[in-house]
Amino acid sequence: MFKSFAMIGRLMRAGRVLGQHGVLPPAEWEDLAPPQARLLKYIFPKSKAEAHGRSGERLARALAKLGPSYIKMGQFLATRPDVIGVGIARDLAELQDRLPPFPGEQARQILAEDLGDKLSCLGDIGEAIAAASIAQVHKVELRTNEGEPKQFRAIKILRPGIERDFARELEAFAWAARQAEYFGGEDVRRMKPVAGVDTLARSVALEMDLRLEAAAATEFAGNIKNDPDFRIPAVDWDLTTRRVLATEWIDATPLKDIDTLRAKGHDLKRIATNVIQSFLRHALRDGFFHADMHPGNLFVDAKGNLVAVDFGIMGRLDPLSRRFMAETLAGFLARDYRRVADIHLQVGFVPPRHSVEDFAQALRAIGEPVFGRPASNMSMARLLTQLFEVTHLFDMQMQPQLVMLQKTMVVVEGVARQLDPQHSIWDSAKPIVEQWMIDQVGPQARLNQAAEGFNTLGRAIAAFPDVLKNAEQIAAMLSTNGLRLHPDSTRAIADAQTSQTAHARIAIWIGALALAALAIAQF
Numbered sequence: 351m352f353k354s355f356a357m358i359g360r361l362m363r364a365g366r367v368l369g370q371h372g373v374l375p376p377a378e379w380e381d382l383a384p385p386q387a388r389l390l391k392y393i394f395p396k397s398k399a400e401a402h403g404r405s406g407e408r409l410a411r412a413l414a415k416l417g418p419s420y421i422k423m424g425q426f427l428a429t430r431p432d433v434i435g436v437g438i439a440r441d442l443a444e445l446q447d448r449l450p451p452f453p454g455e456q457a458r459q460i461l462a463e464d465l466g467d468k469l470s471c472l473g474d475i476g477e478a479i480a481a482a483s484i485a486q487v488h489k490v491e492l493r494t495n496e497g498e499p500k501q502f503r504a505i506k507i508l509r510p511g512i513e514r515d516f517a518r519e520l521e522a523f524a525w526a527a528r529q530a531e532y533f534g535g536e537d538v539r540r541m542k543p544v545a546g547v548d549t550l551a552r553s554v555a556l557e558m559d560l561r562l563e564a565a566a567a568t569e570f571a572g573n574i575k576n577d578p579d580f581r582i583p584a585v586d587w588d589l590t591t592r593r594v595l596a597t598e599w600i601d602a603t604p605l606k607d608i609d610t611l612r613a614k615g616h617d618l619k620r621i622a623t624n625v626i627q628s629f630l631r632h633a634l635r636d637g638f639f640h641a642d643m644h645p646g647n648l649f650v651d652a653k654g655n656l657v658a659v660d661f662g663i664m665g666r667l668d669p670l671s672r673r674f675m676a677e678t679l680a681g682f683l684a685r686d687y688r689r690v691a692d693i694h695l696q697v698g699f700v701p702p703r704h705s706v707e708d709f710a711q712a713l714r715a716i717g718e719p720v721f722g723r724p725a726s727n728m729s730m731a732r733l734l735t736q737l738f739e740v741t742h743l744f745d746m747q748m749q750p751q752l753v754m755l756q757k758t759m760v761v762v763e764g765v766a767r768q769l770d771p772q773h774s775i776w777d778s779a780k781p782i783v784e785q786w787m788i789d790q791v792g793p794q795a796r797l798n799q800a801a802e803g804f805n806t807l808g809r810a811i812a813a814f815p816d817v818l819k820n821a822e823q824i825a826a827m828l829s830t831n832g833l834r835l836h837p838d839s840t841r842a843i844a845d846a847q848t849s850q851t852a853h854a855r856i857a858i859w860i861g862a863l864a865l866a867a868l869a870i871a872q873f
Contacts, residue, residue: 357525360518364416369394371412372401376438406441414445418483418512419519421447425663426550429753440735443757448646451478451486456510464591472503472589480646484512484557484662489599502599503586504659506560513558520554523547557662560595567597567661573636580628580656602649602657608769616654619773622766624656626778629762633665633755634672634786641665641758645765665754670697673790675755679783682733683776685721687713694746704744712740730775734759 368374374390401408413424427434428442458475465472473491480487485508492501527543556562564585571582589596603610611618625648632639640647642663649657667675674697681690691710694700700709716736720728734756766773 357522360522361526364420365390365394367416368409368412370397370400371408372396373405373409373412376405376409404437404441406438409438410442410445413442418449418509419516419523421445421483422516422554423523423550426546426553429757439757440760443760447482449481449483451481452509454478454488457486457488457507460507460510460593461505464594465589468589472505475505483509484554485509485560485595503589503596504583504599505589506563506595506597508558508560508593516554516558520547520551523550559592561590561592563662564590564595566664570632570638570640570661570664573632573638577628577631579624579654580658581651582658582661597659600649600651600657600659602651604645605648605650605656605765605769606645611650611769616650618769620654621650621656622769622773623778625762625766625769626773626775627782628656629758630779630782633667634676634782635789637667637669637672639665639667639755639758641754643758643762643765645768648765665758667752667755671752671755672786673697674699675752676783676786676790678737679730679779680787682717682720683780683783685717687711687717694741694744700741700744700746709744712743713737716740728774728776730759730763730779 365374369391372391374394400411403411410424413420424442424445425447428439428445434442454475454477457478461472461475462469471493473493475488475490478486478488485506488505488507490503490505492503494501524544524547527547530543531539564587567582567585571584574580574582583597583600586596586598603614603616605611605621608618611621625643629639629643640658640661640663642660643658647658647660649659651657674693677693678690681687681693687710688706690713691700691706694709695702695704695706716733720733720736738753738756763775766775766778
C-alpha cells in the first residue's frame, strides 16, 4: 500500500510537468487513451508559457525538465514510431541529453574508489567538459616522467547515485505501465507498455556499466581501422571500470562549431559527405553503427578526419536487414519500385497475401514526390519515414533494428545539411550502396559463395571415410554382439530396475535408445 502511494507521488510530479506542457495526453494519443487518462488534462492544467509548439516539441521539453530518467524514456520512445506516431518520434529524436555537471570533488571520490592505486598515474581532475543524464567527461593529464611528451585522457564518470535514481524512476514507470495495461483496454495492451518499460530498463542497465561501452568502442574500432577519414579514440582498459571509462584524448574541433571549422580551412562539403558515407558504410558493411551521431558526438581533427565519441548507443543490423536496407535504397535510387516491393516480400516483412503490384504502386506514391525535387532537397530520412508510414497498410510489422537505423539517418542527414545546406544526400549514398551491392550480389560475390560451397562440400567428402568407418563399426556391433551401452548407462538402468519407479525406468531406457538411434543416424 505505502509503495503504491510512493509511486503515485512520483507520477503526480511528472503529471504536473507534463500537464503544464499540454501533453497529458498529447492530442495525437487522445483517441487511444482510456477515459481516465483524458481526465488528467483537467487535473493537471496546461501553462500558456509552456504549451506552445508541436505536441512532440512540448513533450521533449517536458521530459528534459523532468530529468535523466525521463530523458532516456524520451530517447527510447523516439525509436518506437509504431507506438507514439512518426511525428512525435521525430521530435523526440531531437531531445538533447544535457544536464549540469556534478562537482569535481565527487568525480575524484569515484575515481579513487574505482581505480585505487592506479589513480596515482592521473594528474589533477578539473571540472567536467561535458555532462549528460548518466555520466560526464573530464580531460585529465597522465603523470609522465620528466622530458616525456604530455598525454591526456578523456575520463567518463557515472553520476553519483544514478543507478539508485534510475531504479526508483523505472519502478514507477513499470507500476504505471501495469496499471495502463490493466485499465486501458485492448488498444493500450496492444502497445505493450510493460514490455516497453522492461526493454528500457535493460537498455539503461547496459549503459550503467561503462565496461560495456568500452567493449562496443573496441569492436567498432576493429571494424573501421582501414576506413578513410574516420576514426575513434582508443580505449585505455587499465583505467576503465564499471563506473569509469578512459579513452585517449583527441584534439579536434567540435562539428557543431561550423565557424571554427571554416576558419581552419576545412572543406565542409567533404565533411558532410563523410558523415553520410561513414554511417552507411558501418551499417551496411559491418552491421554495427554509431546510433547517436549528433553534432555533440562528432569532431574534426587537424587532418580533416571525422572523429566520433560516446558509444553508449550502438545499432546492429543482421545480414537480412542489411540486404533489405541496401536493396530498398538501391531500388529507390533507380526509381524501381517493383524491386523495392519485391524485397519487402522476399524477406517476409510484408505478408505474401498482398499484391506486389499494389505495394509497388504505394511505394511510387512515396518516391515520386521525393525525386521530383532538386537533389539538395531530397531527403532520405523523409523517404524512410514515409515508407514506415505506408507499410503498416500492408501489415508490415515495425522492425526495431530498422527504426534505430531510420532514427540515426534523420540525425546524420541533419548534420550533413548543417555543414552544407545544398548537400545531396543521394549523391553521397549512391557509391556506398552500389559498392555494397557489388560486394554482396555481384559476380565476384557469386564466385566467393560458390567457392565457399565447394569448401563445404570438400569438408563433407573429406569426412565421408570416417562416417563410413563409424557406420561399419555400428553395423558390426549390431550383427555380432547386439547393441552395447556404456557401462555407466548399464549401471544406471540396473539401478533404476531395482530401486526406481516404472516411470523412471521407462525414461532411462528411452534415453538409451535415443542415443543408439543418433549413432545409427550417422550412417
